[in-house]
Amino acid sequence: MPRPTLADVGEFGLLRRLLPTVPSGRGVRLGPGDDCAVIATSAGRLLFTVDALVQGIHFEAGWLTPRQLGRKAFLVNASDIAAMGGRPRWCVANVGAPADTPAEHVIAISRAVAAAAARLGATLVGGNLTRARELSVTVALLGEAPARPITRAGARPGDLLFVTGTLGDAALGVRQLRARSAARGAAVRRFRAPTPRVEIGAHLAHGGLASAMIDVSDGLLQDLGHLCTASGVGAVIELVRVPCSPQVRRTDRLLALTGGEDYELLCAVPARHRRRLQRIAARCHCPMTCIGSVVAQRAGVRVVDEEGRAVAVSAGHDHFLRRRR
Numbered sequence: 001m002p003r004p005t006l007a008d009v010g011e012f013g014l015l016r017r018l019l020p021t022v023p024s025g026r027g028v029r030l031g032p033g034d035d036c037a038v039i040a041t042s043a044g045r046l047l048f049t050v051d052a053l054v055q056g057i058h059f060e061a062g063w064l065t066p067r068q069l070g071r072k073a074f075l076v077n078a079s080d081i082a083a084m085g086g087r088p089r090w091c092v093a094n095v096g097a098p099a100d101t102p103a104e105h106v107i108a109i110s111r112a113v114a115a116a117a118a119r120l121g122a123t124l125v126g127g128n129l130t131r132a133r134e135l136s137v138t139v140a141l142l143g144e145a146p147a148r149p150i151t152r153a154g155a156r157p158g159d160l161l162f163v164t165g166t167l168g169d170a171a172l173g174v175r176q177l178r179a180r181s182a183a184r185g186a187a188v189r190r191f192r193a194p195t196p197r198v199e200i201g202a203h204l205a206h207g208g209l210a211s212a213m214i215d216v217s218d219g220l221l222q223d224l225g226h227l228c229t230a231s232g233v234g235a236v237i238e239l240v241r242v243p244c245s246p247q248v249r250r251t252d253r254l255l256a257l258t259g260g261e262d263y264e265l266l267c268a269v270p271a272r273h274r275r276r277l278q279r280i281a282a283r284c285h286c287p288m289t290c291i292g293s294v295v296a297q298r299a300g301v302r303v304v305d306e307e308g309r310a311v312a313v314s315a316g317h318d319h320f321l322r323r324r325r
């Protein structure tokens, strides 16, 4: 019998098999399976995460300048730190590149990682360069953990679900880049330069306001599914309440549910904290929208219209799964 491949089991099928086999160790407060690991050191608790951008997978030639690529490689990692309520601090970067890559491109990537890190209070402290068939940038980032990092587990039935900013723009930007559409603008900018929500994430953790949190990198439904699975709950979200730009609303509203790479935060908040949450969001100049609520696990994750009728949507992104139609 042929051995199952990644295309057979999918990214998340693989993780379900792999994660239970990863051994724990000294100082590990939270191992793999969340946005970051939490590790305890003699100097305090740290968050640790890694992410890669690969040509042909995350971007195509001409979509990102070397500077934009380096910046984005840092920012997507900072978003995972934000999702636990932490502050980005130290990173290392690996650049994989074909030998005919202009040397100045690699220098520009590295400088952009360092500059993006500095803007969020972090420092690039090392890296590696390797020959590869495709251009790729991988960043591993350490962050300072809050006293109580917000994990994906912890949401309870009755909690309200909030998202920051708007969703679907980055996926619309990818569509425009693929179509070589002349209508490039805000959506393509969102794809090129996400805005990790570090400030509001840190405030939510400090105030103990969110019971669970995740960043929306693979599409709202996919990431909400991860939060629900980790918390052992279900969720109901109302399609009209999911915030999206006028452009996404006009083109394809469902992109706000399934499009990836928005790097906004999705959090569950006990209803009694609603007022405090709104005050903190205003202070951080971060729009936060209530899109639904947490329910019992047996109810699953549902999207409903204004009359409460179910809206059928297929879930978000899996890196490996063969598309089934």
Ligand SMILES: [Mg+2]
Residues within 6 Å of the ligand: 035, 079, 080, 083, 214, 215, 216, 217
């Ligand atoms: Mg994440």
